[in-house]
């Protein structure tokens with residue numbers, strides 16, 4: 103592997119690489135656990151067309167949140183029936199584009215977004231299905247910015263709004279509310295919040311007529327140890343179509359960034375190790391305080407603590423403190439768990455070009471995205 107990484111580094115660092123075998127392993131683990139569940143990959147996690155193709159070939163549907171994501175999903179050749187259009191601020195243009203292109207399942211989480219769906223569906227004379235996103239009111243142990251189901255969250259309908267949706271639902275002509283949706287957050291390691299959320303979704307589903315779909319969202323952490331949850335979801339599938347929308351679980355630990363040391367300088371309490379990857383390539387540490395393991399090509403020697411930082415002109419461009427071998431200029435480092443919300447959140451900040459993306463399969467690589475200039 104080291105020789106392959108050295109070869110890849112010659113394309114220019116920082117550089118993203120993904121291991122296809124790991125993506126397939128994650129996908130199959132999920133399918134084995136959730137046999138009776140429909141899996142919609144959350145495109146926002148990583149929308150590289152080659153990655154989307156892998157998930158399409160695994161028979162997953164797609165969860166999209168914008169016209170751009172929808173276009174990428176459609177380009178894989180997927181049947182639009184296998185796309186769920188989510189998002190709390192869909193525009194008229196996006197909804198029209200989606201309906202015109204055959205998408206028929208939409209999540210909504212406000213009364214005006216429901217009416218937007220109805221108005222566009224009437225204009226295009228198409229019948230569509232809608233899923234009401236609720237607040238599960240489940241407090242999860244994750245970064246506050248990754249919580250999405252609590253009372254104060256911008257996502258989901260509150261109880262008053264649910265009453266209004268119920269009232270309006272009887273008057274809708276082209277939209278049928280056929281499902282309840284919840285997504286409680288991301289990077290959740292414990293099954294319990296998902297179980298609690300599923301029961302609340304079920305309770306609200308019973309208040310509506312015609313509920314066929316329970317969309318129980320995404321949010322599984324990588325290496326999640328599934329025990330009770332698959333049993334519950336598979337059991338619920340006897341009465342409903344059950345959807346899940348995982349992103350991170352499927353792709354995070356299959357993606358890495360290869361980066362190079364560009365400077366080492368005195369720091370307190372440890373020396374700074376400046377690498378050529380920063381928050382413009384991987385914003386998660388700055389945005390969520392996310393910790394990404396960092397390895398070197400020098401084996402497992404643990405000789406010295408460093409504060410690993412990027413080259414971006416922001417004080418928050420810091421990966422954290424790491425115990426590493428003794429490092430020298432131009433040494434390569436591998437940043438782990440970068441496959442989800444890595445490249446898809448990358449920017450050109452500080453006038454930097456976006457990195458290449460590489461897919462490794464059977465120990466050979468292919469370039470799946472070239473550098474993007476401003």
Ligand SMILES: Cc1ncc(COP(=O)(O)O)c(C=O)c1O
Nearest residue numbers: 144285288320321347348349350
């Ligand atoms: C509605 C919805 N579904 C699914 C996901 C995917 O979450 P994860 O990547 O944590 O599985 C997200 C992520 O933000 C989301 O907002």
